Amino acid sequence: MTRARVLLLNAALGPLDYRVPHGMTVQPGSIVLAPLGPRQLTGVVWEEDRMPSAGEVGDNRLRPLLSTYDLPPLKDSLRRLIEWTADYYLAPPAAVLRMALASASALEGARTITEYRLTGFIPERMTAQREQALKRLAERQGLIRELAIAANVSDGVIRGLVKAGAIEPVEVDIDMPFNPPDPDHHQPDLSAVQTAAADAMVEAVQSAAFKPFLLDGVTGSGKTEVYFEAVAAAIRAGKQTLILLPEIALTEPFLKRFTARFGHSPVAWHSDLRQSQRRRAWRAIASGEALVTVGARSALFLPYANLGLIVVDEAHETSFKQEEGVHYHARDVAVMRGNFEGCPVVLASATPAIETRQQVELGRYTELRLPARFGNATMPDIQAIDLIAEPPERGTWIAPRLVTATAETLERGEQVLLFLNRRGYAPLTLCRHCGHRFQCPNCTAWMVEHRLIRRLACHHCGHTMPPPHACPECKEEDSLVACGPGVERIADEVKALFPQARTAIITSDTIGSPAKAAEFVNRMEAGDIDIVIGTQLVTKGYHFPNLTLVGVIDADLGLEGGDLRASERTFQQIMQVSGRAGRGEKPGHVLIQTHSPTAPVIEALISGDAESFYAAETEARRDAGAPPFGRYAGIIVSSEDQKLALETATLIGRTAPKVEGMQVYGPAPAPLAMLRGRHRFRLLVHARRALDVQDVIRDWLGALEWGTKVRVAVDVDPYSF
Ligand code: ADP
Numbered sequence: 001m002t003r004a005r006v007l008l009l010n011a012a013l014g015p016l017d018y019r020v021p022h023g024m025t026v027q028p029g030s031i032v033l034a035p036l037g038p039r040q041l042t043g044v045v046w047e048e049d050r051m052p053s054a055g056e057v058g059d060n061r062l063r064p065l066l067s068t069y070d071l072p073p074l075k076d077s078l079r080r081l082i083e084w085t086a087d088y089y090l091a092p093p094a095a096v097l098r099m100a101l102a103s104a105s106a107l108e109g110a111r112t113i114t115e116y117r118l119t120g121f122i123p124e125r126m127t128a129q130r131e132q133a134l135k136r137l138a139e140r141q142g143l144i145r146e147l148a149i150a151a152n153v154s155d156g157v158i159r160g161l162v163k164a165g166a167i168e169p170v171e172v173d174i175d176m177p178f179n180p181p182d183p184d185h186h187q188p189d190l191s192a193v194q195t196a197a198a199d200a201m202v203e204a205v206q207s208a209a210f211k212p213f214l215l216d217g218v219t220g221s222g223k224t225e226v227y228f229e230a231v232a233a234a235i236r237a238g239k240q241t242l243i244l245l246p247e248i249a250l251t252e253p254f255l256k257r258f259t260a261r262f263g264h265s266p267v268a269w270h271s272d273l274r275q276s277q278r279r280r281a282w283r284a285i286a287s288g289e290a291l292v293t294v295g296a297r298s299a300l301f302l303p304y305a306n307l308g309l310i311v312v313d314e315a316h317e318t319s320f321k322q323e324e325g326v327h328y329h330a331r332d333v334a335v336m337r338g339n340f341e342g343c344p345v346v347l348a349s350a351t352p353a354i355e356t357r358q359q360v361e362l363g364r365y366t367e368l369r370l371p372a373r374f375g376n377a378t379m380p381d382i383q384a385i386d387l388i389a390e391p392p393e394r395g396t397w398i399a400p401r402l403v404t405a406t407a408e409t410l411e412r413g414e415q416v417l418l419f420l421n422r423r424g425y426a427p428l429t430l431c432r433h434c435g436h437r438f439q440c441p442n443c444t445a446w447m448v449e450h451r452l453i454r455r456l457a458c459h460h461c462g463h464t465m466p467p468p469h470a471c472p473e474c475k476e477e478d479s480l481v482a483c484g485p486g487v488e489r490i491a492d493e494v495k496a497l498f499p500q501a502r503t504a505i506i507t508s509d510t511i512g513s514p515a516k517a518a519e520f521v522n523r524m525e526a527g528d529i530d531i532v533i534g535t536q537l538v539t540k541g542y543h544f545p546n547l548t549l550v551g552v553i554d555a556d557l558g559l560e561g562g563d564l565r566a567s568e569r570t571f572q573q574i575m576q577v578s579g580r581a582g583r584g585e586k587p588g589h590v591l592i593q594t595h596s597p598t599a600p601v602i603e604a605l606i607s608g609d610a611e612s613f614y615a616a617e618t619e620a621r622r623d624a625g626a627p628p629f630g631r632y633a634g635i636i637v638s639s640e641d642q643k644l645a646l647e648t649a650t651l652i653g654r655t656a657p658k659v660e661g662m663q664v665y666g667p668a669p670a671p672l673a674m675l676r677g678r679h680r681f682r683l684l685v686h687a688r689r690a691l692d693v694q695d696v697i698r699d700w701l702g703a704l705e706w707g708t709k710v711r712v713a714v715d716v717d718p719y720s721f
């Protein structure tokens with residue numbers, strides 16, 4: 001090759017051609033360093049016929065490549081996945097490549113890196129900042145920048161502490177090997193039903209061919225134990241496994257469980273990793289040394305050397321849908337990756353999405369069912385509390401029957417989970433004098449009061465402010481009132497009702513990191529917590545045998561949005577949180593507080609008749625031509641300038657092509673009409689299943705132009721419609 005087409009890690013650019021200098025050899029997939037103006041950018045060599053160039057340049061005017069990285073080239077299967085993802089989700093290929101290369105930060109060549117840690121020596125000259133750093137860095141080791149971030153001080157403060165001898169450098173070998181998991185470490189005795197499901201997956205792993213499975217088992221049926229057998233089969237075959245989890249808070253308990261089964265932990269991949277850990281993991285994945293990787297959705301695009309199995313755990317979870325940058329659904333991309341790699345893909349869920357069930361109907365996915373809980377554990381008994389017939393006392397949110405059930409559970413020495421999917425103390429704060437409501441200056445959202453940190457916060461952009469003593473509108477003092485409950489307020493109510501009980505609030509505010517999540521699990525298992533008050537973070541994955549009562553504070557909350565997915569989402573969420581009750585020897589009880597006990601979704605939850613609920617939902621989708629029977633794509637136009645955003649959206653709407661079987665709605669204000677200071681309008685494209693809607697949108701938007709002040713993003717298969 002004397003000329004090479006290179007896809008650079010710069011989303012604004014298409015691929016460019018370079019000259020391969022004498023003495024350098026490259027092939028498709030080679031990771032190279034290329035010049036661009038005065039800069040140097042990392043990129044990957046691509047086949048010319050699979051990646052059109054951004055600008056043709058004659059041979060004599062090509063600039064030479066600078067160097068190649070000492071790393072294995074990206075395999076064809078991964079490059080096909082990158083092409084497919086860019087194509088399907090209408091994203092720049094470079095933006096997808098960035099996920100595969102972990103934005104190149106994982107690539108640097110050095111074998112060792114210098115990290116820093118405390119020596120224990122306390123320097124004579126102390127400042128407030130030094131003190132803060134020494135206090136916060138007790139258990140940490142990392143690069144200067146990482147420590148500075150962790151301690152919330154400048155790099156200079158850390159450097160000063162190195163000079164003073166309070167922090168010392170340590171050389172860390174990034175090629176330190178990972179211990180391989182042992183497939184025979186601790187093999188469980190599977191039940192007959194479990195064995196049948198495991199065998200089907202093991203066989204697929206051994207035949208090393210693409211085959212998607214839906215592992216559909218009620219909560220506590222042993223889905224994890226069962227797919228672990230498929231993982232063991234992959235390890236025995238010397239193949240790599242990728243396990244995707246919906247939430248990094250779940251990683252730590254998962255690692256514990258994995259280690260109990262396989263003797264050693266898998267390689268973890270998530271946003272909380274230090275850069276050195278990231279580099280080490282990336283290289284071990286690319287070399288094939290990392291036999292099992294567990295990670296959040298971003299682990300999906302890593303360069304596995306020989307992937308033999310993909311598992312998507314809790315596959316129905318909405319957090320697999322990425323809503324920024326490349327708008328992709330990790331569940332669906334996982335299936336495509338299995339297709340390109342030629343390996344089985346297991347989607348595990350107790351409440352599969354209607355889209356996934358439809359794939360089973362069509363015979364594309366093989367369904368494996370685990371219809372009962374493992375061992376003596378039975379499904380919890382679920383009842384509704386009609387909030388109109390049995391209201392809580394004025395100014396409280398827990399109805400008498402749930403209070404009594406909680407008291408009885410505590411008396412038996414068992415644990416209680418109260419579920420409310422609302423962070424903070426109260427969702428809305430207003431002035432009782434003038435009615436002023438606190439709204440985020442950057443978003444169409446109320447500021448939510450968080451009493452634990454004494455601030456009002458926006459849950460969309462992160463903007464916070466101290467709660468003012470006086471209303472900014474009418475200047476009346478001490479006039480602010482909290483409206484409605486959040487988990488912190490429920491926790492206050494619980495403390496007033498059960499002053500002796502030990503409580504914990506579990507939200508992304510309190511267990512945002514894997515370490516904090518692990519601490520929570522340990523405290524639950526040790527019996528140090530009596531009542532958990534939590535958001536959707538506690539609905540998934542956890543297994544606490546002594547937790548026997550689940551109370552749903554407001555089952556109607558998820559139905560408010562009113563889109564076609566609302567009932568399904570509510571059903572999944574309440575089934576999942578109910579699934580936390582009675583997972584051990586003791587039976588579980590679930591009480592659901594609702595204003596509409598006769599709503600189909602609530603009736604289905606109580607009767608346990610999931611099948612007719614799914615059937616009715618599926619029919620409703622079919623009638624509406626909604627997914628999986630039709631498809632949607634959102635076109636989101638945003639700008640800091642509201643008029644410009646609306647004008648551009650209107651232009652896009654007016655130039656919509658007339659295509660048989662496709663309608664375009666809008667523009668209308670997007671579900672969040674303002675986000676992070678940008679005004680947003682949405683056009684919704686609705687099309688027949690068979691229509692290549694991406695192709696239509698590509699031509700349509702490709703013919704239009706807008707300035708740099710407007711951003712247009714396409715959301716293919718949006719979550720809400
Ligand atoms: P799910 O993922 O379907 O909710 P889990 O895999 O978490 O279910 O299993 C629920 C509990 O039952 C776990 O504690 C698990 O270890 C246990 N369990 C499941 N199957 C077996 C088995 N065959 N032998 C021993 N314990 C099992």
Ligand code: ZN
Pocket residue numbers: 440441442443445458459460461462463676
């Ligand atoms: Zn905001």
